[in-house]
Amino acid sequence: MAITSIKNLKEFSTVNERFEGAHLLCPGCAHSMIVRELMNATDDNLVIASATGCLEVCTAVYPYTSWDTSWIHIGFENAASAATGAEAMYKARKRKGTLKDPDAPVKFVAFGGDGATYDIGFQWLSGAVERGHDFTYICLDNENYANTGGQRSSSTPIGAHTSTAQAGRVSYGKKQKKKDMVAIMAAHGAPYVAQLAPNKWKIMAKGFQKALETEGPCFINTVSACTTEWKFDPKDTIHITDLATDTLMFPIYEIIDGHELNILYRPKNVIPVEEYLAAQGRYKHLFKPENRHVIEQIQKEIDAKWEYLQRREEARV
Amino acid sequence: MKGVLATDRRGVRELGAEELVGWDEVTHGVVLNSFETELENVAHIPPEERPYSDFSSYTATVASWRVIKPVYNRDICIDCQNCWVWCPDTSIISRDKQMLGIDYDHCKGCGVCVEVCPTNPKSLLMFAEAEDPETALSQWPEKKKKEKK
Numbered sequence: 041m042a043i044t045s046i047k048n049l050k051e052f053s054t055v056n057e058r059f060e061g062a063h064l065l066c067p068g069c070a071h072s073m074i075v076r077e078l079m080n081a082t083d084d085n086l087v088i089a090s091a092t093g094c095l096e097v098c099t100a101v102y103p104y105t106s107w108d109t110s111w112i113h114i115g116f117e118n119a120a121s122a123a124t125g126a127e128a129m130y131k132a133r134k135r136k137g138t139l140k141d142p143d144a145p146v147k148f149v150a151f152g153g154d155g156a157t158y159d160i161g162f163q164w165l166s167g168a169v170e171r172g173h174d175f176t177y178i179c180l181d182n183e184n185y186a187n188t189g190g191q192r193s194s195s196t197p198i199g200a201h202t203s204t205a206q207a208g209r210v211s212y213g214k215k216q217k218k219k220d221m222v223a224i225m226a227a228h229g230a231p232y233v234a235q236l237a238p239n240k241w242k243i244m245a246k247g248f249q250k251a252l253e254t255e256g257p258c259f260i261n262t263v264s265a266c267t268t269e270w271k272f273d274p275k276d277t278i279h280i281t282d283l284a285t286d287t288l289m290f291p292i293y294e295i296i297d298g299h300e301l302n303i304l305y306r307p308k309n310v311i312p313v314e315e316y317l318a319a320q321g322r323y324k325h326l327f328k329p330e331n332r333h334v335i336e337q338i339q340k341e342i343d344a345k346w347e348y349l350q351r352r353e354e355a356r357v
Numbered sequence: 358m359k360g361v362l363a364t365d366r367r368g369v370r371e372l373g374a375e376e377l378v379g380w381d382e383v384t385h386g387v388v389l390n391s392f393e394t395e396l397e398n399v400a401h402i403p404p405e406e407r408p409y410s411d412f413s414s415y416t417a418t419v420a421s422w423r424v425i426k427p428v429y430n431r432d433i434c435i436d437c438q439n440c441w442v443w444c445p446d447t448s449i450i451s452r453d454k455q456m457l458g459i460d461y462d463h464c465k466g467c468g469v470c471v472e473v474c475p476t477n478p479k480s481l482l483m484f485a486e487a488e489d490p491e492t493a494l495s496q497w498p499e500k501k502k503k504e505k506k
Binding site: 049050051052053054055056057058059060061062063064065067068069070071072073076077082083084085099100101102103104105106107108109141144238241267273274275276277278279 | 387389391392397398399400401402403404407411412413414415417418419422436437438439441442443444445446447448451452453454460462463464465466467468469471472473
């Protein structure tokens with residue numbers, strides 16, 4: 041197993057990149073930051089399956105491909121199935137001795153957006169994790185169906201404006217809460233489940249390496265700020281992600297074997313969630329006097345969740 | 358000629374400028390090879406030594422997307438590689454722990470690199486696309502003094 045040294049950024053930057061530029065993702069998109077970091081975190085051969093979504097559409101615009109590894113374009117729902125299918129085939133051929141280079145280390149990875157993970161591919165992902173294949177599933181969570189015009193998904197947080205949950209005179213945007221996908225995947229008993237963010241590059245790279253090294257199904261939820269649908273300036277991607285992690289809107293933590301919870305990042309100064317909401321156009325209606333109660337509700341839920349995570353970490357159960 | 362021409366087979370064509378076959382002619386299970394020859398362990402070959410095929414987007418360019426562009430000032434840079442790790446378009450060229458410059462064929466001008474640059478003044482700044490790099494460097498701001506509290 042060869043992993044890249046990530047002791048510091050200078051050493052990390054000596055890797056040879058395998059994700060090429062000139063893909064068609066929006067300027068400032070966090071998807072490619074996350075994908076690049078995963079591919080840079082290891083020098084093993086990678087077999088990657090991408091569910092339909094921004095990443096898949098933009099990195100394989102015929103006649104171009106941005107991937108220097110084996111990469112499969114598959115339907116919206118079955119990225120997990122494709123990756124695990126390839127893994128099962130690889131194991132079978134290894135057993136039969138029909139592989140060209142049986143000693144070459146290979147890792148199987150599936151990418152999906154939050155639409156493919158939380159909604160459409162949920163059943164397939166659950167099945168793949170239950171079957172216990174040796175693969176890593178990475179969800180690029182931008183909290184909406186950004187590829188098709190920003191419809192709400194079950195990952196969209198309460199109060200956000202989306203094209204199918206619009207804010208206006210009678211509504212304050214999406215009225216339902218965000219699904220807790222990390223807890224659901226941990227409940228499958230997966231050996232490694234984590235929520236990571238690209239602004240903390242070292243924690244994220246370590247998490248990716250841990251997931252790739254761990255035998256068995258691993259799930260990682262990554263926060264991917266979407267400049268188009270969250271409505272902020274492309275240059276602020278990292279700033280917005282900083283706000284997301286420091287307001288604890290996206291706490292960074294891992295769950296090992298379904299029970300051992302570790303908080304990986306504790307902000308020195310926890311920022312009130314208002315700052316995170318005010319930085320994005322999709323929340324601007326919440327600052328009207330009649331919608332203020334939603335902000336209070338979001339803050340209350342964040343505090344409760346943080347309290348829960350800390351207690352879980354302390355209790356080691 | 359469309360797009361920006363560059364050496365090293367990088368950015369020789371504008372993305373989407375030409376169509377090879379139409380939708381009716383594309384068959385199921387099309388495989389696009391990123392390289393001309395079969396390569397083993399791509400992760401151990403630096404990009405400039407890889408035999409990229411015409412299917413790799415490495416040979417294409419998105420330079421026409423840009424309205425503003427980042428300009429790099431070597432004199433101030435401390436090689437922290439913040440811009441490298443957060444560039445979404447693989448457009449920061451770093452070799453042997455050194456930042457060498459910007460790949461203008463793949464840069465879309467998002468400005469993330471400028472935001473994450475920690476030096477004072479910043480060693481990357483955004484300028485208009487048409488700005489000449491030398492003129493841009495001559496307009497570089499002075500070091501800002503810390504405000505006394």
